[in-house]
Amino acid sequence: MAFTMRQPFRLTSTLGYVSKSAFKSTPIRAFHHSRPAANFFTSRANTPISTLAKARNAFRQSRTYIQQTSSPTATAGNLGQKLLIGGAMFGGTLIALNVIFNRETREDGGMPPYERSYLNDTFMHTGLGVGIIGLSARAMFQSGFTYRLMATNPWIVMIGGLALSVGTMMGTRATDPSNYIQKYGLWSAFNVTQGALLAPLLFMAPPALIARAGLYTVAMMGSISFIGATAKQEKYLYLGGPLLAGVAIVAVSGFAPLVLPATAVRTLAFTENIWLYGGLAVFGGFTLYDVQKILYHARMAERGVIRKDAVNESISLELDFLNIFIRMVQILMMQQNRRK
Incomplete structure (x- = not known):
């Protein structure tokens, strides 16, 4: 079984410091101290300070307006480019993996109906399980429940969460499928x-990055x-x-940083x-x-050797997904930090 219960979250407090004053207050030069050749600037020395301040504020507002109108277009372009690159990357990966690892296809001419139904039921439960995980994680994040627990004692929360996770997983696997x-x-x-x-993890990564990671994982x-x-039957069971x-x-x-x-x-x-x-x-x-x-368990269940249990099968795929x-x-966060 996949090693799945380890969740190494390191909540780091990395806050960016931004300057509060973009323009420092400096004394205004009097233009009448300039050379005599530039006498037409002399009239601006008599202009009140409030007028200069109003003009400067108007310029800032106009510049801010221009930036705000142009930023959504640039963001949309970057998002479309990232999605295009991601789709091309995973499309090429699918073709390459299929050529390299799938040269020997099934000898029975295709997937039998019972195996197809068993695999579809397992994928359906996997999708439902991932949906429950995502919704529960978002609800705990928005309510602040996870933050309050982590603020008390992170080690107790992690150890207790792992114990509950292992216990509920073993209980699910041990329960007969007829006991719904x-x-x-x-x-x-x-x-x-x-x-x-x-x-x-939602405290460390922005929602857009999490959505991209989910898309890449799927x-x-x-x-x-x-x-x-x-692929050929039982080809990769070894x-x-x-x-x-x-x-x-x-x-x-993963435990190396602790040692x-x-x-x-x-x-x-x-x-x-x-x-x-x-x-x-x-x-x-x-x-x-x-x-x-x-698929191997589906063939055994069809012969009556084992009970059909799509819930137990979906647990392994859920843990692989997580x-x-x-x-x-984490990889996308590292790439984002390198660009800054």
Whole structure:
């Protein structure tokens, strides 16, 4: 199972200081002290100070008006350019991944109806779970509930949230699918706890950046899921062992800032890259593995070996989504900070 319960949020207090006075008050020069050749300026020395101040304020207001009218156009252009670049990037990624990893397609001529239905039910529950996580995180952020909890003791909140998350996840997996009320109640509680762990991220990233990260995550997981669904049966199930080893390395690199001294700058930068980009690769591989595992479970459920349980299958994909999404947000924040 994917390493999913770690949410390394570092709430940093980085406030920008802006100067309060754009124009400092300076004494006004008297133009009658200038050279005799510029006598036509001499009449402006008799102009009252209030008139000069009014003219200067009028100029500032006109300049502010011009900037405000031109800024939405520039913002819209930048947004459209970013969306175009993002769509082209992920479209190229989908084609490249399909060519490299999907050369051997299914031998049965396509996906059977039972497997297709099982996979669609799992994706539907995954989307519902991600929606519950997003709505609960936004509600906790807007109400200030997360801020008050983090202000009391962040470690207790994180440890308690992880304990609740693990407990509700294990309870959901252990509940029989026929017990709908308990099953969906524990599943909803699990999603709410994930939203509580994700809510502090909203304090650090602007909404536009979070929306972009969500779009990139959906595109990445969608392309990988397409490959896993159309590839040869059980082709990528062997990735379970190597992925567990990779996620262990990613987890250790995430705890490196707690162990290494602050002077080891290069080592900390190296471990951070492992946690970010290595984590993207690992959880992208887990997405591929989980999709093929879902199809394998569908074949077993069709033969009556196991019970059909789309809720349990969706938990793995939800956790893959969260881990990829968090890393996408951090990468976009790093790129935004470099531009400043």
